[in-house]
Amino acid sequence: MANVLIVGRPNVGKSTLFNRLVKKRKSIVHDLPGVTRDVVEGVANWRGKSFTVADTGGILEDGDFISESIKKQVRRVLSKANLIVFLVDGREGLTAGDQYVAELLYPYKDKVLLAVNKIDNQRLQDRIYEFYALGFERVFPISAQHGIGIGELLDAVVSMLPEGEEKTLEGIRISFLGRPNVGKSSLINAILKEERVIVSPVPGTTRDSVEVPFSFEGHDFVLIDTAGIRRRSKVEYGIEFFSVSRSIRAVELSDICCLVIDLSEGVVEQDKKIGGLIERRHRGCVIVGNKRDLIRADKKELERYIRKELYFLDYAPVVLTSAVKGEGVQELLKACLLVWKDYNVQHKTSFINRVIEKILKEKRPPSKGGKEVKIYYAFQESTAPPTVVVFTNDPELWRAEYKRFFERKLREYMGIKYAPLRLILKGREENE
Numbered sequence: 001m002a003n004v005l006i007v008g009r010p011n012v013g014k015s016t017l018f019n020r021l022v023k024k025r026k027s028i029v030h031d032l033p034g035v036t037r038d039v040v041e042g043v044a045n046w047r048g049k050s051f052t053v054a055d056t057g058g059i060l061e062d063g064d065f066i067s068e069s070i071k072k073q074v075r076r077v078l079s080k081a082n083l084i085v086f087l088v089d090g091r092e093g094l095t096a097g098d099q100y101v102a103e104l105l106y107p108y109k110d111k112v113l114l115a116v117n118k119i120d121n122q123r124l125q126d127r128i129y130e131f132y133a134l135g136f137e138r139v140f141p142i143s144a145q146h147g148i149g150i151g152e153l154l155d156a157v158v159s160m161l162p163e164g165e166e167k168t169l170e171g172i173r174i175s176f177l178g179r180p181n182v183g184k185s186s187l188i189n190a191i192l193k194e195e196r197v198i199v200s201p202v203p204g205t206t207r208d209s210v211e212v213p214f215s216f217e218g219h220d221f222v223l224i225d226t227a228g229i230r231r232r233s234k235v236e237y238g239i240e241f242f243s244v245s246r247s248i249r250a251v252e253l254s255d256i257c258c259l260v261i262d263l264s265e266g267v268v269e270q271d272k273k274i275g276g277l278i279e280r281r282h283r284g285c286v287i288v289g290n291k292r293d294l295i296r297a298d299k300k301e302l303e304r305y306i307r308k309e310l311y312f313l314d315y316a317p318v319v320l321t322s323a324v325k326g327e328g329v330q331e332l333l334k335a336c337l338l339v340w341k342d343y344n345v346q347h348k349t350s351f352i353n354r355v356i357e358k359i360l361k362e363k364r365p366p367s368k369g370g371k372e373v374k375i376y377y378a379f380q381e382s383t384a385p386p387t388v389v390v391f392t393n394d395p396e397l398w399r400a401e402y403k404r405f406f407e408r409k410l411r412e413y414m415g416i417k418y419a420p421l422r423l424i425l426k427g428r429e430e431n432e
Helices: 014-022 066-078 096-111 121-132 150-160 186-190 239-252 269-280 299-309 329-343 349-362 400-414
Strands: 003-007 040-046 049-055 083-089 112-117 137-140 172-175 208-215 221-225 256-262 282-291 319-320 375-382 387-392 422-427
Touching: 003 066, 003 096, 003 329, 014 040, 014 049, 014 083, 014 112, 014 150, 040 150, 040 208, 049 150, 049 256, 066 096, 083 121, 083 150, 096 121, 112 121, 112 375, 137 375, 172 186, 186 208, 186 256, 186 282, 186 329, 208 299, 208 349, 221 329, 239 387, 256 269, 256 319, 256 329, 256 349, 269 282, 282 299, 299 319, 319 329, 349 375, 349 400, 400 422
Parallel strands: 003 049, 003 083, 083 112, 112 137, 172 221, 172 256, 256 282, 282 319, 387 422
Antiparallel strands: 040 049, 208 221, 375 387
16 A cells, blocks of 8 residues: 655644544654654555555654654655655744754655644735745645645645555554553564664653564564553653553553563552553464563562452463563464464354253252243354353352352353453343
8 A cells, every 4th residue: 555654844734734644543642842752653545545554653853762763763764755745834834853854854855745733714814925945845724623725735636646456554564552651662563673663761651552574484464563551640641641541542442452561560450450461452462571581580479469469361471572672572473373363263053052961960050049040052253352141040149169169161162262251141131
């Protein structure tokens, strides 16, 4: 699929334009310069043509570590883009920062469209002429916030994009979740063997959920780097609030969640809460004990400790890694494939009902309040996760301990070791 890159200095409206083009609030919009840091991708459609749009971090001539990382990252993707939308702020006028970005783009001049943003009334139209001094022929006045001029810009985009087979990001969706600064981005970079996402020792560097395609042993993956999830009381409304919301949304859109834990700090309460979020959403899970190089404890001892602290994720494989040394990465990916296989187990209705009979022979459900629990039949409703529906006389009669036993035996007979299983109890009247 052809790709379009949005570039510019900070706070000119790149994320607002990105959201307008992909028709989703995928990139975070805030009036604080430098909010977008990683390259965030989405798919846009115009006049029957689909293409990828990438939002980039704001480019500064001089700056801190993160600013330099953004600049390096944007330079890397410029040559790969089919088209570049260079965004400037029409209200503020031409700046030295715009000139600096223009100089970076001159080698790619033939594929640059200059969009002058924030031209939302007739009085501001004349502001666009000073930007011709940047040396780009194709100049478009727009207002990303109000949608003015977007159609004309998109017409130019699709007319210049190459024809070709269209592809979207498809594959096993694996999100990396955890508290800030546990090594999520470093793990993805270790998998990719390149600095595809920005890594910084500053907690909270990743603010958007970043999707990266990747292949391993014949399987296609989409790796999702997410913002670190903090305790609710420590999250202020604004940038971090939306970052956390996107991380939670990433759980819902993932097949497998890698819960990343900092072994040097141990399993803390917030790790358990994130794990609980994964468990309640019935997502596949791999528990990743990162920063193994900082701990002298024995591997089996560490695994026992993690199992004890995250007992409710007993189906999830545990992998120990050192992202900075690239250790454990292959084992992590292989664990994801084990989870994926079990996550998609499918059995016929006849098999499920034979399993139910075996479980009842082992242990029948205890009565409650003098009422006997009856099971009529069952079937597997879906996969990802494997979901079994059991019709019974009254779901309220099922005691919690028996339901746990029933789920455990279902998993055993269905051959599901590494993935969650969802059990749905329905009363007889719900089938009538």
